[in-house]
Structure formats: C-alpha cells, structure tokens
Amino acid sequence: MAVLDQFRLDGRVAVITGGSRGLGRAMAQGLAEAGADLILIGRDQQSLEAARHELAALGRWVAIVPGDVSTPQGAETACEQVLQLNRPVDILINNVGGRRLDVAVEDMPIQQWQELFDLNLTSALICSQKIGRGMLERGRGCVINVTSIAGPWVTIPNIRGRHYETAKAALTALTRAMAADWAPRGVRVNAIAPGAFLTDANRRWFTIKPEFQREFERRIPMARLGEPAELAATAVFLASDAASYVTGATLIVDGGYTLW
Numbered sequence: 604m605a606v607l608d609q610f611r612l613d614g615r616v617a618v619i620t621g622g623s624r625g626l627g628r629a630m631a632q633g634l635a636e637a638g639a640d641l642i643l644i645g646r647d648q649q650s651l652e653a654a655r656h657e658l659a660a661l662g663r664w665v666a667i668v669p670g671d672v673s674t675p676q677g678a679e680t681a682c683e684q685v686l687q688l689n690r691p692v693d694i695l696i697n698n699v700g701g702r703r704l705d706v707a708v709e710d711m712p713i714q715q716w717q718e719l720f721d722l723n724l725t726s727a728l729i730c731s732q733k734i735g736r737g738m739l740e741r742g743r744g745c746v747i748n749v750t751s752i753a754g755p756w757v758t759i760p761n762i763r764g765r766h767y768e769t770a771k772a773a774l775t776a777l778t779r780a781m782a783a784d785w786a787p788r789g790v791r792v793n794a795i796a797p798g799a800f801l802t803d804a805n806r807r808w809f810t811i812k813p814e815f816q817r818e819f820e821r822r823i824p825m826a827r828l829g830e831p832a833e834l835a836a837t838a839v840f841l842a843s844d845a846a847s848y849v850t851g852a853t854l855i856v857d858g859g860y861t862l863w
Contacts, residue, residue, distance in 0.1 A: 798857025
C-alpha cells in the first residue's frame with residue numbers, strides 16, 4: 604500500500620463525542636475527508652443538525668446522537684443509542700471535556716470536583732467501555748482520547764480550578780494503561796494533547812479577556828494560537844493504518860508551548 608493510501612479511512616465508522624463544535628467538529632471534518640462515516644454525539648441539537656448537513660455534503664453517512672456524556676448516566680445512554688444504530692464502530696474519539704469552573708483548589712466543593720472529573724475523565728472511560736467492547740470482540744479498532752498539555756506537562760498560569768489539570772493527567776495515564784491492556788487484542792489507544800486553539804468558545808473568552816490571549820501567545824514559540832483545522836490531520840493519522848504500530852502515545856499539538 605502506498606504511503607498516502609495508509610491515511611484513508613474508507614469504509615470505517617468513527618464516533619466523536621462533542622463532534623458538532625470546536626475541536627471535535629474539526630476532527631470530524633478531517634475523518635470525513637479521509638473517507639470515514641461518522642456518528643456525532645453532542646448536547647446541542649441545532650449544531651448537530653448543522654454538522655450533519657455540512658459533513659454529509661462530502662458524501663459521507665452521518666448520524667447524530669443528542670446526549671450529554673458529561674455524566675455517567677448520560678454517557679451510557681448516548682453510547683447505547685450509538686450501538687442501536689447497528690454500525691460496527693472502528694474509531695472512537697473521546698473529545699468531550701472542559702474547565703467550566705474557575706474555583707481555587709482550597710474552595711472547590713467535592714461534588715463539583717466529582718462532576719468535573721466525570722466530564723473530563725469518567726466520560727472517556729464509559730464510552731471506551733461501551734464502544735470499545737465491540738472493537739475488542741472484532742479484534743480491531745482504535746480509541747483516541749483528547750487530553751491536554753495542562754496536567755501532565757504544564758500548569759496553566761492565572762487560572763484556578765486544578766480539577767482540569769488533574770483529570771487530564773489521569774486521562775493521559777488511562778490512555779497508556781488501556782493501550783497496554785488492549786494492544787494484544789488488536790485495539791490501539793492513543794491520545795492527542797492540544798495546546799491553545801481558537802475554537803469559538805475560546806474566541807468568546809479571549810474577547811472578554813484579551814490579555815489572556817496575549818499571555819498565551821507570548822508563551823508559544825510559534826507566537827500564535829492554533830486553528831481547529833490544524834488538529835484534524837493528527838486525528839486522521841492516529842485513526843488510520845499509518846499509525847498501525849502506534850499505541851499508548853500522546854501526541855502534543857501546541858505550537859511549542861511545552862518546550863519552555
């Protein structure tokens with residue numbers, strides 16, 4: 604097989620949580636352009652419908668599953684809906700996550716800490732269990748967890764609420780542990796650790812706090828934030844046969860932020 608052909612995903616089905624907006628939407632675009640059919644999970648019906656319309660125009664089969672995987676029950680329910688579609692899943696991207704709360708460690712209520720851990724860690728575990736089981740039975744497939752440079756490598760300055768760094772560090776460790784367990788059974792597990800990207804949510808945030816964007820850019824050797832489309836090729840690589848000998852890895856995509 605020619606090198607570029609190894610990146611094709613024709614005939615494969617990918618599930619992406621949070622796939623209708625932000626980085627999830629960009630990765631969905633990349634996988635669809637590489638030939639994959641898609642199942643998008645998201646909370647917002649309108650954005651899901653828009654994503655389905657746009658991606659189906661590429662000639663792909665696209666299904667949408669409205670659901671909130673930030674809670675254990677929500678994650679289980681969404682995955683059950685995916686399985687009811689009766690399309691064997693080859694690729695799972697656990698993309699849902701976020702900070703959502705800016706509270707100092709010493710003031711963080713335990714209930715909120717647990718809820719945010721469910722958002723950033725437990726959701727990925729449950730989706731991997733529910734969707735990954737079929738991969739294990741078939742002896743092939745791949746899981747991609749979206750972690751962050753925050754946690755395993757850096758602590759973001761001037762932000763409170765270290766639940767995010769802690770959960771993302773744990774997700775990075777879970778990626779390695781799952782990779783070790785599932786590799787002999789034909790399923791690869793890897794992670795992508797994004798730095799700062801200009802998603803719509805971040806653009807709104809930087810409008811409110813432009814000094815925060817400038818601080819981020821000052822710390823990035825490439826002197827700019829990433830565009831969501833720049834993450835898509837990384838997802839395609841990890842999902843494809845081009846990465847057939849890659850498991851347990853975390854690919855950092857951050858413009859060099861972690862070099863300092």
